[in-house]
Amino acid sequence: MQLSGLYERALKFDFLNIEEGVFLFEHAPLTELMYVANELRKKQVPHGKVTWIIDRNMNTTNVCVANCKFCNFYRIPGHPESYVTDIETYKVKIEETFRYGGEQLLLQGGHNPELGLDYYTDLFRQLKQLYPNLKLHTLGPPEVAHICKISGVTHREALLALKEAGMDSMPGPGAEILNDRVRRLISKGKCGAQEWLDIMHEAHKIGLTTSATMMFGHVETLEERFEHLVKIREVQAKKPQDAKGFVAFIPWTFQDVDTLLRRIRGTKNLTTGEEYIRMIAMSRIMLPNVKNIQASWLTVGKHIAQICLHAGANDFGSIMIEENVVSAAGAPHRFTANGIQQAIREAGFEPQLRNQQYEFRKMPEQIEEQVITY
16 A cells, blocks of 8 residues: 555545555654645635534433443442432523533433433423523433333334434444444443444434544554444445434543553553544544544643644534543543633634534623633
8 A cells, every 4th residue: 555545545535444544544644644634624624613612511310330441430320429410400500501601411321220211301301391492412322222222112213202302413422432342341331333323323314413433542453443433434424315414523532540441451541642633634534424523622632632623623622511421530621611712723723613513603792601620
């Protein structure tokens, strides 16, 4: 294989295979890889702005039986620290989110054996009745798979019911690495790779927009990372013509502080800043049918995320008014609305507030700036 030929094919939006992707990752000079990815970004997102969103990551429950070895957030059923969020807590946090300029909840939780489809549809209807303008970016394929299992419904039946109840879009958690060898080692209690992909495809078929993610830097091989990218691309290629499908792809690094993976297996996050930039660039190159690539400032920090904006990324994600899962494993970084816009300007771009559909939003006239706590 020759680098020049692969660059040329990438710039034509060709689908590179796993071996070609690995070759580029391992052999391409970083500056050349960044150049190719940046050129693709300019073609796919010609407005040249860097988008961001104001939302809050709330958790329906921390009760979970999936037993993921990278998660410090969950509690087993019956644990004294276990909870299911009550409606009064939702009301306080939603109204606070509105004051901060947000309009969306990214609502996720654990695999709680007591919470089936009726619980979630009732919750979504209640939240929408209280706050008709609230956007619900909710659950994820593993949670949908769990709901289907305990409620005895199909993926399609569950997704249609959730959408009718108020689910506006679905995030991409629980993907980790879409390879069952890896999943057996780190998240055996979650759905397998194919079920994750099948649920996303079903969501696209009923008109739900979704995001795709990848958590890397733990037990996976480089080839398995690129297998993951190809599988995402394949699902996107199967979406109905009038569907958006995956509106974004967000790769982030494994956070290892106090996790079982580190304590028992000795697995540490050894991902360097350069490696993350390479993965952002390769995400843009390997996913020519996914328009938006997001840099995970939460896990890699402001400066690396800023460089990623010159390596194919066009989105800076959320200020994350609240985030409990990744932070519990050691992600220390935080942004305010003013801070995230300043970081984007420092990188040489114009910040643009967006919604989950990647439509531009006007900045609210008055935003109460949240206080960052660690």
